[in-house]
Amino acid sequence: MTRTRLAGYLLATTMLGTGLARAEDVTLTIESWRNDDLTIWQDTIIPAFEAAHPGIKVQFTPSAPAEYNAVLNSRLDAGSAGDLITCRPFDASLALYEGGKLADLSGLAAMANFSDVAKSAWQTDDGAATFCVPMASVIHGFIYNKAAFAELGIEVPATEAEFFAVLDKIKADGTYIPMAMGTSDQWEAATMGYNNIGPNSWKGEEGRLALIRGTQKLTDEPWVAPYRQLAKWKDYLGDGFEAQTYPDSQNLFTLGRAAIYPAGSWEISGFNAQAEFEMGAFAPPVAAAGDECYISDHTDIAIGLNAASAHSEEARQFLEWVGSAEFATLYANALPGFFSLNSAPVAMEDPLAQEFVSWRDKCHSTIRSTYQILSRGTPNLENETWNASANVIRGTETPEAAAARLQEGLASWYEPQK
Amino acid sequence: MATRSRLHIAVFLAPAVLVYTAVMIWPLFNTLRLSLYTAGDDGRVFSGLANFRTLLGDPRWSVAFWNALGNNLWFFVIHMLVQNPIGVALAAILSHPRLRFAALYRSAIFIPTILSFVIVGFAWKLILSPIWGIAPGMLDAVGLKALFAPWLGREEYALTTLALISVWQFVGIPMMLIYAALLSIPEGILEAGEIEGITGWAAFRKIKLPLILPSIGIISILTFVGNFNAFDLIYATQGALAGPDFSTDILGTFLYRTFFGFQLQLGDPHMGSAIATAMFAIILTGVCIYLFGVQTRMRRYQF
Numbered sequence: 272m273t274r275t276r277l278a279g280y281l282l283a284t285t286m287l288g289t290g291l292a293r294a295e296d297v298t299l300t301i302e303s304w305r306n307d308d309l310t311i312w313q314d315t316i317i318p319a320f321e322a323a324h325p326g327i328k329v330q331f332t333p334s335a336p337a338e339y340n341a342v343l344n345s346r347l348d349a350g351s352a353g354d355l356i357t358c359r360p361f362d363a364s365l366a367l368y369e370g371g372k373l374a375d376l377s378g379l380a381a382m383a384n385f386s387d388v389a390k391s392a393w394q395t396d397d398g399a400a401t402f403c404v405p406m407a408s409v410i411h412g413f414i415y416n417k418a419a420f421a422e423l424g425i426e427v428p429a430t431e432a433e434f435f436a437v438l439d440k441i442k443a444d445g446t447y448i449p450m451a452m453g454t455s456d457q458w459e460a461a462t463m464g465y466n467n468i469g470p471n472s473w474k475g476e477e478g479r480l481a482l483i484r485g486t487q488k489l490t491d492e493p494w495v496a497p498y499r500q501l502a503k504w505k506d507y508l509g510d511g512f513e514a515q516t517y518p519d520s521q522n523l524f525t526l527g528r529a530a531i532y533p534a535g536s537w538e539i540s541g542f543n544a545q546a547e548f549e550m551g552a553f554a555p556p557v558a559a560a561g562d563e564c565y566i567s568d569h570t571d572i573a574i575g576l577n578a579a580s581a582h583s584e585e586a587r588q589f590l591e592w593v594g595s596a597e598f599a600t601l602y603a604n605a606l607p608g609f610f611s612l613n614s615a616p617v618a619m620e621d622p623l624a625q626e627f628v629s630w631r632d633k634c635h636s637t638i639r640s641t642y643q644i645l646s647r648g649t650p651n652l653e654n655e656t657w658n659a660s661a662n663v664i665r666g667t668e669t670p671e672a673a674a675a676r677l678q679e680g681l682a683s684w685y686e687p688q689k
Numbered sequence: 690m691a692t693r694s695r696l697h698i699a700v701f702l703a704p705a706v707l708v709y710t711a712v713m714i715w716p717l718f719n720t721l722r723l724s725l726y727t728a729g730d731d732g733r734v735f736s737g738l739a740n741f742r743t744l745l746g747d748p749r750w751s752v753a754f755w756n757a758l759g760n761n762l763w764f765f766v767i768h769m770l771v772q773n774p775i776g777v778a779l780a781a782i783l784s785h786p787r788l789r790f791a792a793l794y795r796s797a798i799f800i801p802t803i804l805s806f807v808i809v810g811f812a813w814k815l816i817l818s819p820i821w822g823i824a825p826g827m828l829d830a831v832g833l834k835a836l837f838a839p840w841l842g843r844e845e846y847a848l849t850t851l852a853l854i855s856v857w858q859f860v861g862i863p864m865m866l867i868y869a870a871l872l873s874i875p876e877g878i879l880e881a882g883e884i885e886g887i888t889g890w891a892a893f894r895k896i897k898l899p900l901i902l903p904s905i906g907i908i909s910i911l912t913f914v915g916n917f918n919a920f921d922l923i924y925a926t927q928g929a930l931a932g933p934d935f936s937t938d939i940l941g942t943f944l945y946r947t948f949f950g951f952q953l954q955l956g957d958p959h960m961g962s963a964i965a966t967a968m969f970a971i972i973l974t975g976v977c978i979y980l981f982g983v984q985t986r987m988r989r990y991q992f
Binding site for chain 2 (some may be wrong): 337340341344345359361362363366453454455456457458509510511512513514515516519522523641642646649650651653654657658661662665667668680683
């Protein structure tokens with residue numbers, strides 16, 4: 272009898288103990304695909320938040336980028352997902368909101384700090400509800416090895432003709448691989464290839480919206496032309512590029528073995544840490560000198576609240592902070608290459624990041640053509656674009672055939688394209 | 690005597706049956722059930738065999754499905770033609786009484802089997818890498834650099850390369866099973882053969898091979914089930930899109946992409962279940978053909 276009572280007391284005290292600990296410190300967990308940023312979150316961003324908000328602890332628990340969506344969906348269904356969810360742009364997050372997995376954040380005071388365009392990737396189609404706080408966009412372009420360019424006496428290209436002349440010159444010299452990209456992982460071909468150089472051809476938002484309205488087709492010249500350019504890239508990629516992975520390409524460039532890297536601005540912090548030479552960047556070349564230029568300035572990352580979170584009050588405090596100018600400055604400087612979407616101007620110190628962001632002033636911004644609405648059906652246009660772009664670069668499918676296949680796939684389910 | 694209670698049988702069986710039901714049988718039947726539904730406007734709607742009609746009738750789905758099935762068959766053929774004969778040969782060599790360091794070879798060949806797919810995939814990807822790999826260097830050293838190609842990145846080679854990597858990893862299993870079968874052959878039979886003048890290769894072909902045939906049958910069916918359930922190696926080396934251009938897409942990766950979604954593609958558990966059901970049916974058919982068509986006709990010897 273006494274023994275059971277003792278056990279009862281012990282049980283009661285342990286339960287009380289854990290109850291108290293929970294009341295003192297709330298731990299918020301962040302789901303993310305940015306495993307590259309683990310140290311930045313742990314050393315810079317989270318300490319700054321925790322210092323200002325005693326009693327709230329934050330944990331950053333990323334998973335691999337390619338698995339993130341699948342992992343997140345399973346965790347949300349199983350009820351084991353973190354309190355804060357890093358949001359992919361457009362439909363992946365919209366589906367989570369519509370499925371009741373993400374909470375409506377329209378009422379957050381910090382939402383006033385973002386323009387409608389910045390919020391568009393995380394709103395319902397009618398714009399009535401916003402469910403993620405925008406964090407950053409990424410800009411596409413080409414990063415180059417300044418030392419290599421100086422050594423070979425090459426100027427930064429502005430037009431397509433100059434671009435290929437530069438590549439020819441690097442190839443003829445033979446010291447450097449002209450361009451570091453592989454087709455093993457496929458997505459670089461679409462993201463850093465097609466959607467990098469494409470906006471100049473389809474005139475950014477004009478073409479993108481025309482495609483959504485159904486007034487242009489993927490078989491129209493502005494949408495096929497980028498594939499014709501990609502088909503020419505094959506000769507300038509390294510030996511065995513068919514089996515070259517994304518990390519391979521990053522290493523080839525930062526080791527100084529390749530001269531040009533078709534890039535997204537998210538590479539900047541990694542490259543700064545790895546490369547020992549000076550780097551520069553140039554925007555995707557235009558068809559003829561003096562043409563209007565367009566860049567892919569893609570709303571890429573935001574953060575939302577798990578509707579099932581047990582600590583939604585604390586999580587909202589965190590989200591208000593994410594929407595503040597303090598976070599914007601901290602994030603943009605800790606992660607040069609992720610450009611703040613906050614309306615407050617952010618001063619950046621990194622020269623490469625400054626170069627990328629300067630294109631916003633002289634070129635028109637657009638987002639990746641396949642992300643909004645057009646990847647809602649099966650076959651999925653974005654995934655098909657990966658496959659088609661990789662095929663075109665490997666030379667196993669002609670630009671025209673690839674475009675025709677994509678158009679046929681899109682028209683099979685998308686009403687305005689039928 | 691006849692009225693003696695048989696309750697203890699149920700009691701002893703219960704734990705295993707309960708656990709197996711909870712983690713295997715129930716999920717299996719639930720998956721079969723799920724494949725008969727589609728997502729409607731308000732939740733799940735029963736749709737009979739509509740998912741299977743889509744899978745086999747819709748040109749897009751059926752092309753992907755037959756491509757995956759064809760690749761899967763090729764994957765299996767490579768295992769049958771390469772893994773199992775090599776396994777039998779290794780076992781025959783290892784069971785030779787005068788071979789020294791047999792235990793060492795046996796362990797060395799068996800070790801890859803216990804490695805994780807991720808490690809095997811990653812290691813081979815590095816070995817075969819055209820940029821950092823040792824394969825181009827080794828070929829260069831013997832003057833055969835021209836033979837090197839970025840195998841994992843070429844449509845015509847990628848699947849065969851992956852199948853051979855898988856063979857490398859799993860050749861230890863047929864080797865061990867056959868080795869055990871060879872050891873269980875009584876000395877007396879071999880000696881009797883020797884007196885009749887049957888030695889060496891003839892002894893293997895005429896005495897040992899018939900005696901290990903049942904083991905070879907079991908290995909074949911294990912290979913079949915393992916190959917048609919395969920997923921890990923392809924996913925670890927080529928990713929869920931099973932590139933280049935779906936040339937390494939097998940049923941497992943096709944199922945994964947469909948069920949869980951990929952990048953902007955959202956998961957579709959109902960079509961995914963339909964593919965899982967198709968896989969189940971294929972494996973079940975294969976196993977039945979073996980059990981009723983092959984195993985019952987196989988002759989067994991009692992010593």
